[in-house]
Amino acid sequence: MPTDLSGQPLDALKQWLAISTEREDALLLRLLESAWRMCLRFTAIDADDWATLPEPLRHGIIRFAAHHYRERDRPDGDHLPAAVAALWRPYRELRL
Numbered sequence: 001m002p003t004d005l006s007g008q009p010l011d012a013l014k015q016w017l018a019i020s021t022e023r024e025d026a027l028l029l030r031l032l033e034s035a036w037r038m039c040l041r042f043t044a045i046d047a048d049d050w051a052t053l054p055e056p057l058r059h060g061i062i063r064f065a066a067h068h069y070r071e072r073d074r075p076d077g078d079h080l081p082a083a084v085a086a087l088w089r090p091y092r093e094l095r096l
Contacts, residue, residue: 005032009050009062016066028069035064044093060087
């Protein structure tokens, strides 16, 4: 888990979702943490903080958290969107 997602990652997510208040910050941080874990699991990359991730992975995390925020009341909203998978796929380590 990264040490802190409350700075630039949270700001980027709030900008993506057009949220300007702090009222949703706790929920957004949980969504970012979930997206972070999913990215690391999908790619098998070992990263300690936000700055060490390549830009496509960071962008995918923001998009995945935004997807979860928008689809939070839908029962089928937990799938990995194709756009996010496309951003992460080049970094995926496959084992044969």
